[in-house]
Amino acid sequence: MEGKRVRDSSTVMAQVMNPQDANPAGNVHGGVIMKLIDTVAGTVAVRHARANAVTASFDRLDLHCPAFIGDFVTLRAGLNLVGRTSMEVGIRVESENLMTGERRHIASAYLTFVTLDRNNRPTPLPPLIVETDDEIRRNHEAKARRERRLAEKTKEKQCQLDPNKCDFS
Numbered sequence: 001m002e003g004k005r006v007r008d009s010s011t012v013m014a015q016v017m018n019p020q021d022a023n024p025a026g027n028v029h030g031g032v033i034m035k036l037i038d039t040v041a042g043t044v045a046v047r048h049a050r051a052n053a054v055t056a057s058f059d060r061l062d063l064h065c066p067a068f069i070g071d072f073v074t075l076r077a078g079l080n081l082v083g084r085t086s087m088e089v090g091i092r093v094e095s096e097n098l099m100t101g102e103r104r105h106i107a108s109a110y111l112t113f114v115t116l117d118r119n120n121r122p123t124p125l126p127p128l129i130v131e132t133d134d135e136i137r138r139n140h141e142a143k144a145r146r147e148r149r150l151a152e153k154t155k156e157k158q159c160q161l162d163p164n165k166c167d168f169s
Contacts (some may be wrong), residue, residue, distance in 0.1 A: 003127040006135050009047035010078040013040040017071045017095075028067040033093060037061070039110045040077040041089040045113035046088060048079055049125055052116045056086060057109040059102035059145060067106050071095040085122035086114045088142045110145065 009052055020031045020109045045053035060154065067073050073095050077146035081088040117123040159166035 001124065002125050002131060003129040004048055005129045006078050007131075009044045010076075011040055011043045011047065012074065013043070014072060017067055017069055017073055017118060019069055022069045026069045028071070028073070030063055030067070033063065033067065033073075033107055034058070034061065034109075034166050035074065035079075036075055036090050037107070038111065040075040041109070041111040042090045042113065043093055044077045044079060045087055045115070045168070047125075048082065048128075049115040053087075053113040054116060056112040056114045057149075059088070059112055059149060060105065061109040063107050065104055067095040068097075070098065072098050074107070075124075078138075079128055080110070080138040080147050081146060082125050082128035084124055084135070086112055087128070088112050090138060090142075110142075112149075118123060131144065156159040 015036070017028045017032075019037060021030050022030055038058075042053060042055065065123045075093050077089055077091040078088045078104050079087055089111050090105075091109045091111070092105065093109075094103055096103045113125050115125055128139070155166075
């Protein structure tokens with residue numbers, strides 16, 4: 001299977017935040033930002049796989065500061081890592097006050113997607129071609145996150161099988 005470059009599936013999505021996106025104080029709900037993140041990340045995953053891709057996990061979501069009604073929110077998403085049937089997408093979310101031009105980095109997230117065939121079974125993915133120094137760095141960081149995730153899952157499974165073996169250190 002031929003590899004694909006990061007830029008071949010990278011996606012930018014943007015929209016103005018409206019009153020239905022916010023609480024009475026004018027702050028955009030975190031859940032609205034999460035949905036936008038899931039949407040743009042899913043687009044990246046499908047563009048890479050050219051197949052059905054589903055969210056397997058929100059590995060990390062950091063909300064740095066709020067967005068407000070009237071802000072123009074931009075999400076930039078790209079692949080960090082592709083395994084055999086799963087992939088990590090990184091997302092950076094920024095808001096712009098259209099009146100002042102002030103821009104702020106409001107959120108960052110890492111999501112894992114799995115590609116499924118017509119029988120809803122995981123299916124192999126094209127390998128990821130990393131080209132730039134930034135893509136190489138992101139790929140290495142994603143590999144480290146994946147190793148930590150898998151180790152944590154192993155610990156959780158051991159703890160579920162035998163509570164005496166729980167090690168939370």
